[in-house]
Amino acid sequence: MGNFFPRWTNWLPLKVGIAVVFIALGVSICVAYYFTPKYTRVGYEPTQPVPFSHKIHAGQLGLDCRICHSFGEASSHSNVPTNQTCFNCHGQGKGAIRATSPKLELVQKAHETGKSIPWVKVHKAPDYVYFNHSAHLNRGISCVSCHGKVNEMEVVRHDQPQSMGWCLDCHRQPEKNLRPLDYVTKLDFKPSDLKRGEFYKSLLDKKVTAGEIAEVIGGEGAKADGLDAIVALAEKTYGKDVTQKEVGTQLKKHWQIQPPDSCTACHR
Numbered sequence: 001m002g003n004f005f006p007r008w009t010n011w012l013p014l015k016v017g018i019a020v021v022f023i024a025l026g027v028s029i030c031v032a033y034y035f036t037p038k039y040t041r042v043g044y045e046p047t048q049p050v051p052f053s054h055k056i057h058a059g060q061l062g063l064d065c066r067i068c069h070s071f072g073e074a075s076s077h078s079n080v081p082t083n084q085t086c087f088n089c090h091g092q093g094k095g096a097i098r099a100t101s102p103k104l105e106l107v108q109k110a111h112e113t114g115k116s117i118p119w120v121k122v123h124k125a126p127d128y129v130y131f132n133h134s135a136h137l138n139r140g141i142s143c144v145s146c147h148g149k150v151n152e153m154e155v156v157r158h159d160q161p162q163s164m165g166w167c168l169d170c171h172r173q174p175e176k177n178l179r180p181l182d183y184v185t186k187l188d189f190k191p192s193d194l195k196r197g198e199f200y201k202s203l204l205d206k207k208v209t210a211g212e213i214a215e216v217i218g219g220e221g222a223k224a225d226g227l228d229a230i231v232a233l234a235e236k237t238y239g240k241d242v243t244q245k246e247v248g249t250q251l252k253k254h255w256q257i258q259p260p261d262s263c264t265a266c267h268r
């Protein structure tokens with residue numbers, strides 16, 4: 001009896017195996033890109049142990065996000081405030097706010113026992129993803145781009161998919177989301193809140209030349225010799241109000257914003 005099948009068939013299982021691995025990888029990239037999280041995550045709104053309202057604290061009271069959420073260098077641990085932050089206002093004694101409210105019972109108890117309140121996590125990137133808040137906040141991306149209008153939420157919910165495709169959409173067009181650093185935690189900010197003259201002056205103050213600014217507005221060859229000429233050119237191009245495109249393209253160019261899109265930037 002000879003070998004019934006030709007020799008090359010010995011390699012067939014290996015070839016099929018390799019092909020399957022590649023297809024599986026391709027499929028999972030597609031799945032990561034298009035499907036999973038959009039449908040499973042957005043809207044996720046767990047019930048929290050204390051009925052803490054961002055609408056009251058960040059909206060009505062206008063407390064800055066960073067009083068409670070501070071993102072130091074590469075802090076990858078959970079960044080929800082300790083009970084002491086709450087107790088500063090809701091503690092006992094004179095002037096304490098609503099100290100005896102049943103809704104604040106856990107805050108009082110946590111103070112007595114020293115145990116932290118078991119807040120339920122809403123957002124969680126998988127372990128194989130590298131994400132850093134300060135790398136975004138220090139480059140003019142606001143909380144609202146990634147978490148929605150938290151200052152209007154009674155209970156925090158997952159507002160954006162935070163999928164790979166979602167990260168990349170912004171990385172490829174950051175100008176749609178860039179704003180001056182002073183407004184990163186101002187969730188209701190609109191570009192039209194800016195005064196055109198002040199915005200361009202802040203760029204000139206940072207040693208960007210009038211000519212460089214004019215080229216971003218009017219394309220190659222556009223010229224301006226000073227602040228007034230820039231403002232006139234911008235008004236002609238964008239209209240009366242400052243627009244997101246106007247702010248975003250200037251900041252992208254002059255802050256040299258270049259979000260990475262190589263696999264190893266986010267999967268280290």
Ligand code: HEC
Nearest residue numbers: 057058063064065068080119121122123143147150151156
């Ligand atoms: C007074 C303190 C306080 C302030 C001010 C505050 N937060 Fe929070 N934040 C909390 C607490 C406590 C939680 C955890 C409980 C919850 O989810 O409501 C939280 C949770 C969150 C979460 C969900 C975290 C997770 O588990 O994924 C986001 C997003 C968030 N805050 C964004 C903001 C933004 C944006 C602002 C500013 C507009 C802000 N917060 C202001 C206290 C605060």
Ligand code: HEC
Nearest residue numbers: 050051052056081085086088089090097098101103104107
């Ligand atoms: C800067 C002061 C301040 C801080 C810090 C603060 N709160 Fe408040 N909180 C308030 C005020 C003011 C109200 C509104 C009270 C009212 O409606 O009369 C309030 C209301 C509340 C209520 C509703 C109470 C009720 O009976 O309706 C809860 C629950 C609460 N806060 C939880 C928290 C938690 C948890 C933290 C810490 C993460 C926190 N607060 C931090 C000032 C603060």
Ligand code: HEC
Nearest residue numbers: 065069077078079123124125131136141142143146162185
């Ligand atoms: C570029 C998008 C982006 C921006 C901008 C952003 N976040 Fe997040 N945030 C995320 C992602 C992604 C996670 C999940 C991170 C993880 O699991 O490591 C997250 C998680 C959180 C958490 C959960 C705790 C933690 O650290 O894991 C809090 C609280 C939070 N963000 C608050 C804020 C606040 C407040 C701002 C604005 C000052 C902000 N975020 C801006 C994307 C963003």
Ligand code: HEC
Nearest residue numbers: 130131132135139145167170174177256257258259265266
């Ligand atoms: C709304 C816009 C936006 C979204 C959404 C966004 N990014 Fe970014 N990302 C940026 C900008 C802007 C920079 C800064 C680029 C620079 O400094 O030149 C950046 C920088 C980075 C960097 C390089 C800086 C560093 O920390 O090493 C990484 C990594 C990164 N982003 C990961 C992510 C991941 C992961 C997600 C999704 C969970 C995400 N980003 C979502 C805008 C965004």
Ligand code: HEC
Nearest residue numbers: 028029032037126129162163164167168260261262263266
């Ligand atoms: C800007 C950041 C970023 C870049 C760049 C990036 N990824 Fe991702 N990737 C993510 C995030 C975030 C997730 C997690 C998605 C989720 O949890 O929904 C992810 C998930 C994945 C998954 C897991 C799929 C699954 O469902 O198990 C694979 C595979 C993957 N990425 C491959 C790649 C490859 C290959 C590249 C280069 C072409 C790449 N990624 C570039 C952010 C990034």
